[in-house]
Amino acid sequence: MDKRLLSVGHGFTARALAARLVPEGWHIVGTTRSADKMAEIAATGVEPVLWPDSDLTALFAEFPNILISAAPGSQGDPVLEEYGDVLLQAASGIRWLGYLSTTGVYGDHQGGWVDEMTPLTPSTARGQARVVAEAAWQSIPDLPVHVFRLAGIYGPDRGPFAKVRNGTARRIIKQGQVFSRIHVEDIASGLELSLNSPKAGAIYNMCDDDPAPPEDVIGHAAQLLGLPVPPAVAFEEAEMTPMARSFYAESKRVRNDLIKRELGWVPRYPNYRSGLAAMLALKDR
Template sequence: MELLVFGHGYSAGYLTPLLTARGWRVTGTTRGDPDRVAAAGAHPLRWPGQEDEVRAAIARADAILVSTAPAEGGDPVLAAFRDDLARARPAWVGYLSTTGVYGDRQGGWVDEGSVLDGSGPRGQARIRAEADWQTLARAHDLPLHIFRLAGIYGPGRGPFQKVRDGTARRIIKPGQVFSRIHVEDIAQVLLASILSPAPVGIYNVCDDDPAPPQDVIEHAARLLDLPVPPAVPFDQAQMSPMARSFYGDSKRVRNDRIKRDLGVSLRYPDYRTGLAALLAAEDPASHCH
């Protein structure tokens, strides 16, 4: 069995070992970091660059995972390989989207049936990409599954480094909540879906505990036994436009479907269990006392 990953990055790096342990071969495209792809246990292909090899991989893939962000003109995978995908016969196609497609709900709950109201160019681009993939899937009977990922954290992508080096801030915007997900839980959701495809599936991938971002920073500081970083009002905070745009959306995301339909039991159901595990993995000695 073979999985082809378009854009073999952080999340695919955690899925790959789960599949290779089951005897799968994983091929992953990368713009320029084949060593990182190979280190995860996948066979790297450069794309752009090795289009013929990518086409051959599409033709033989049992499963295809799309982990590339939309570009100016739409989805880059569809732009380059639409005809090859139309001819392919995988048992599973997965598209990694984002909960940004729901837009701002002022802290309210959304589920997979909620209206897509993504704000700003990134949310709108994701909505269009989802629709383009669904159009292709309907026209050519492709078993498409869409995964709307919340904010991803995990090894190397947690708040600890910023807390340690003194650059973390607790930015306070009243009523602001985010949903998040540990990368290992993304991998197990994808694995469960690949092993029992159920098109046409759309799944929110997030933990059980949407929380204000400042609470996560404060908890990280307490775990490290370091001073809690200062509170900064949102309207006074110096932030990049990208960082600021994340605060434009406040919502709580339901995850019942991954549990009910995929039988997933989250390893890290909230940020507290996730951060404790990250810290323990960093420093096994921290759990000796």
């Protein structure tokens, strides 16, 4: 297998994948919009490229494996906007293209279960943009697109512990609210499995096995730290940013059976309790 990967939008999730692939001899080029992050990316064994300052045309033609983490903006998908024609020409030479989407494409199901066959009925602008972007990527002839719909991502330095420690965490209570989540390491393992067993046109949900109310996660984090459980605040009374409040507009439980069945994926952290415990252990080592 040709171990070259172009990672467009080399952020939190892509870095977790790179941490698995670089020791296996992969050559990875990762793009970033921040010049300040170039050295940090290089220190992980990934070749950094500043984009959109740099032209990626040659890289799309050269690299057989591509990971797209860049989110759509107000003008649509930023990669397709600039390089749609390039990808149209390069498609037949690409072995695997992974597009990181979100389970927000399913919209609100009032706590009910969704899977990959559930109609896409997003209720937020972000979800609607993702539906459009998914379709745009899938419309390119001969491009071996693999769509990964990710639940709420957490992992090292991205979780509830900091807010619990500094006393700003709250348990926001909204009747019937439930979210699915996934540890970033489990996303990385699933992406690696897909790279090893490509299936053009595949769509996979990626989440753990235990959808849960957000207040339960905050409460458990406090217990792990040996700190008081943060106060409960009714959703209607909570002071929240519009972005934070929008997440509560949707409640659903996401199934992950398909990726388990087709790729043999097994989450290392099947619930938030095991994931949080691992994060805390990592900090304490």
